[in-house]
Amino acid sequence: MRIVSIGGGPAGLYFSLLMKKSNPAYDVSVIERNRPDDTFGFGVVFSDATLEHVAAADRESHAEITSHFAHWDDIDVHYRGQVLTSTGHGFAGMSRQVLLDILQRRCAALGVKLEFQKDVTDLAEYADADLVLAADGVNSVVRARYAEHFAPRIDWRLNKFVWLGTTFPYPAFTFLFKESPHGLWRVHAYRYEASMSTFILETTEETWRRAGLDQADEDQTLAFCEGLFAEELQGHRLLKNRSLWRSFPTVRNERWRHRNVVLIGDAAHTAHFSIGSGTKLALEDAIALAQALQHHGEVAQALAAYEEERRPEVERLQRAAQVSLEWFEEAERYHGRLEPLQFAMSLLTRSLRVTHDNLKRRDPGFVDAIDRWFASSAARHSWITTRPDAPAPPPMFTPFRLREMVLDNRVVVSPMCQYSAEDGTPGDWHLVNLGSRAVGGAALVIAEMTDVSREGRISPGCTGMYKPEHVTAWKRIVDFVHGSSPARIALQLAHAGRKGSTRRLWDGMDEPLDDGNWPLISASALPYHPYSQVPKAMDRGDMDRVREEFVSAARMAEQAGFDMLELHMAHGYLLASFISPLTNVRTDGYGGSAERRARYPLEIFDAVRAVWPPDRPMSVKISAADWAEGGLDVGDAVGFARLLREHGCDIVTVSTGQTVPHQKPAYGRLYQTPFSDRIRGEAEIPTMTVGGIASYDDVNSILAAGRADLCVLARGHLYDPYWTRHAAYEQNWNLPWPPQYRSVMGFTPRLD
Ligand SMILES: Cc1cc2nc3c(=O)[nH]c(=O)nc-3n(C[C@H](O)[C@H](O)[C@H](O)COP(=O)(O)OP(=O)(O)OC[C@H]3O[C@@H](n4cnc5c(N)ncnc54)[C@H](O)[C@@H]3O)c2cc1C
Numbered sequence: 001m002r003i004v005s006i007g008g009g010p011a012g013l014y015f016s017l018l019m020k021k022s023n024p025a026y027d028v029s030v031i032e033r034n035r036p037d038d039t040f041g042f043g044v045v046f047s048d049a050t051l052e053h054v055a056a057a058d059r060e061s062h063a064e065i066t067s068h069f070a071h072w073d074d075i076d077v078h079y080r081g082q083v084l085t086s087t088g089h090g091f092a093g094m095s096r097q098v099l100l101d102i103l104q105r106r107c108a109a110l111g112v113k114l115e116f117q118k119d120v121t122d123l124a125e126y127a128d129a130d131l132v133l134a135a136d137g138v139n140s141v142v143r144a145r146y147a148e149h150f151a152p153r154i155d156w157r158l159n160k161f162v163w164l165g166t167t168f169p170y171p172a173f174t175f176l177f178k179e180s181p182h183g184l185w186r187v188h189a190y191r192y193e194a195s196m197s198t199f200i201l202e203t204t205e206e207t208w209r210r211a212g213l214d215q216a217d218e219d220q221t222l223a224f225c226e227g228l229f230a231e232e233l234q235g236h237r238l239l240k241n242r243s244l245w246r247s248f249p250t251v252r253n254e255r256w257r258h259r260n261v262v263l264i265g266d267a268a269h270t271a272h273f274s275i276g277s278g279t280k281l282a283l284e285d286a287i288a289l290a291q292a293l294q295h296h297g298e299v300a301q302a303l304a305a306y307e308e309e310r311r312p313e314v315e316r317l318q319r320a321a322q323v324s325l326e327w328f329e330e331a332e333r334y335h336g337r338l339e340p341l342q343f344a345m346s347l348l349t350r351s352l353r354v355t356h357d358n359l360k361r362r363d364p365g366f367v368d369a370i371d372r373w374f375a376s377s378a379a380r381h382s383w384i385t386t387r388p389d390a391p392a393p394p395p396m397f398t399p400f401r402l403r404e405m406v407l408d409n410r411v412v413v414s415p416m417c418q419y420s421a422e423d424g425t426p427g428d429w430h431l432v433n434l435g436s437r438a439v440g441g442a443a444l445v446i447a448e449m450t451d452v453s454r455e456g457r458i459s460p461g462c463t464g465m466y467k468p469e470h471v472t473a474w475k476r477i478v479d480f481v482h483g484s485s486p487a488r489i490a491l492q493l494a495h496a497g498r499k500g501s502t503r504r505l506w507d508g509m510d511e512p513l514d515d516g517n518w519p520l521i522s523a524s525a526l527p528y529h530p531y532s533q534v535p536k537a538m539d540r541g542d543m544d545r546v547r548e549e550f551v552s553a554a555r556m557a558e559q560a561g562f563d564m565l566e567l568h569m570a571h572g573y574l575l576a577s578f579i580s581p582l583t584n585v586r587t588d589g590y591g592g593s594a595e596r597r598a599r600y601p602l603e604i605f606d607a608v609r610a611v612w613p614p615d616r617p618m619s620v621k622i623s624a625a626d627w628a629e630g631g632l633d634v635g636d637a638v639g640f641a642r643l644l645r646e647h648g649c650d651i652v653t654v655s656t657g658q659t660v661p662h663q664k665p666a667y668g669r670l671y672q673t674p675f676s677d678r679i680r681g682e683a684e685i686p687t688m689t690v691g692g693i694a695s696y697d698d699v700n701s702i703l704a705a706g707r708a709d710l711c712v713l714a715r716g717h718l719y720d721p722y723w724t725r726h727a728a729y730e731q732n733w734n735l736p737w738p739p740q741y742r743s744v745m746g747f748t749p750r751l752d
């Protein structure tokens with residue numbers, strides 16, 4: 001077999017040596033445009049996990065690589081004069097040039113042909129090769145040559161960065177944040193040799209321009225950076241090496257193979273340097289491709305198997321890298337606003353791979369400090385005292401106050417329609433459903449979307465608050481919750497708008513009723529599905545009537561004894577239909593700009609707030625993005641959340657989507673939490689995050705990092721009404737049982 005690697009970086013060299021090792025009869029060559037000892041870049045990092053793969057694939061190079069390692073366990077975060085250290089992270093750094101030297105030597109020893117200083121511009125020369133490896137890095141010419149087959153997508157990121165070196169021997173992986181009159185600077189630094197460190201400086205394009213660096217050559221860049229970090233560098237120098245300011249390109253390819261040509265390493269995909277995984281991915285690609293060829297023998301099959309194996313892993317890492325790079329792009333949001341420990345926690349948990357729980361295993365002292373800080377700040381906000389000698393509660397078991405309502409913990413049962421009411425009246429199902437979840441330990445139970453009129457219902461089975469029987473029926477539930485648990489209970493008030501007059505969930509969600517339909521109203525006369533009923537665009541008379549229905553429902557909710565009201569302005573229902581430009585095409589004072597589209601929902605908020613008791617809080621649930629072209633995005637949601645805060649809203653529940661049926665949401669673990677994080681930071685209003693929260697570890701991580709104030713679980717609570725109790729048990733936290741169940745306290749459950 002004849003194999004040609006275009007590019008002699010880590011991917012090309014490592015793959016070549018593995019192939020030659022597997023069969024010395026193979027004819028393997030590496031074509032590299034640089035000289036063997038050209039050093040571009042300073043150090044690279046590996047996690048301990050990567051090294052296990054490398055050890056198994058080729059013991060010889062692994063032994064040499066590890067003998068050159070600078071190993072460290074700590075991450076230091078320099079923040080406003082403090083250094084916060086978290087330990088137990090297990091990384092190693094080494095010089096990129098030393099790595100290349102080792103791989104080149106190993107290639108040569110095994111008989112791989114290495115051809116340097118040859119810039120490949122035409123692939124015709126390699127037409128007779130059985131396999132052509134596109135290992136030519138981020139600006140791959142091979143990828144460009146076959147662009148129509150690989151279909152590359154390159155996402156140029158917003159920040160500017162420059163890769164420098166320094167003789168300062170950083171003792172830990174170091175994230176350094178520094179403010180100057182130009183703006184905020186981020187440094188990613190780590191030692192890779194006894195007296196050499198990588199020093200990557202990153203900032204926003206605005207700060208970079210303000211500092212005049214758009215005009216700077218390498219030497220001017222160096223002089224500027226040495227001046228900026230003179231104090232931190234303690235007399236050490238910064239070093240340049242093709243140190244040009246760049247934007248980071250996230251490279252993705254629709255396909256990684258075309259006939260006998262295959263993409264590998266940075267040519268196939270990049271992952272932002274803040275998660276330090278580029279070289280790891282390059283080496284892991286090489287291992288997977290070599291193994292696939294050994295296993296399948298036939299090139300086409302092997303390339304398919306390689307892509308199938310590597311793509312999910314690469315995409316997983318790219319998702320983590322995306323969240324991480326966004327954190328750095330948006331660091332201004334956290335810097336100065338978060339207290340030092342929370343800032344460090346937000347940074348460490350940014351890509352969701354490090355969590356409260358695994359950080360606790362790595363560094364119990366750090367997490368204990370976070371938990372103590374969190375508990376003391378919770379105590380401050382809720383005027384509740386915690387004893388300094390008592391163990392710090394996990395963040396989820398700290399109290400939270402909204403007006404006079406104090407919640408015992410941070411877990412909330414999300415409102416979930418049960419489609420089981422008779423003309424709006426909740427019955428035994430609702431009592432047991434909500435009652436058991438209150439007994440299950442959540443601090444706040446939000447009753448399902450409850451409609452302010454018969455015409456405002458989604459389906460014939462939806463609950464309502466529009467006739468006296470409703471008050472009686474709801475009061476029975478509220479009294480049970482108050483009498484049998486410490487939980488508080490809220491009611492979610494809504495009008496279904498154009499999504500009304502549809503079937504129960506299990507008969508077809510958002511599908512029109514076969515018969516018994518009622519007329520619909522909405523912001524504009526646009527049906528939900530093309531085949532759905534066309535709603536009437538509300539006129540001022542309709543608007544006044546619906547406003548009074550909300551007011552009347554709020555008064556009834558007070559009579560029923562609810563502790564809090566949530567107004568449902570999400571998921572495409574009536575009030576949401578005003579907010580989104582996809583559903584509001586009005587030309588009067590309630591359509592057009594974001595401010596005008598917000599007007600009617602805010603009018604409802606104000607009218608309800610005026611009659612709702614001042615000591616009781618109100619929340620609003622919003623869709624922070626429509627996940628559809630031309631629809632709302634998180635920037636719009638920040639603006640709306642600011643208006644809500646100005647109008648006296650106490651907390652925003654941050655959901656997304658369900659505005660239009662052609663939405664394309666990116667579901668996943670905690671998929672809506674970044675929206676909450678941004679709204680909480682930028683609109684400066686407390687938030688509840690909901691969506692894809694499945695573990696108590698998620699809850700603790702979200703809270704400790706300041707991404708939300710409360711965590712709301714919907715399906716988690718359908719699955720397990722006692723979710724909070726079980727979370728308490730797992731965390732060894734004493735959550736008192738009701739007296740009727742006291743005997744369970746000596747019982748050890750086994751669920752395996
Ligand atoms: C600022 C920054 C910091 C980084 N920090 C880290 C880190 O800490 N840890 C980490 O693991 N990774 C890091 N990376 C990423 C890492 O450098 C790459 O992901 C990794 O080197 C990819 O290996 P590769 O072999 O695919 O590509 P490369 O290392 O880019 O190798 C490609 C090779 O192909 C050669 N080549 C290109 N075109 C041609 C041509 N036409 N003809 C012949 N030869 C050609 C190039 O000269 C080069 O030697 C960082 C990247 C950047 C930009």
Ligand SMILES: Cc1cc2nc3c(=O)[nH]c(=O)nc-3n(C[C@H](O)[C@H](O)[C@H](O)COP(=O)(O)O)c2cc1C
Nearest residue numbers: 414415416417448449690691692693713714715716
């Ligand atoms: C059966 C069911 C009914 C729902 N009904 C409502 C509702 O009445 N009001 C509401 O705001 N959201 C409703 N939702 C959405 C949830 O409250 C929540 O926002 C969503 O399920 C994401 O959370 P999860 O990932 O924890 O399930 C419902 C979800 C489910 C599964």
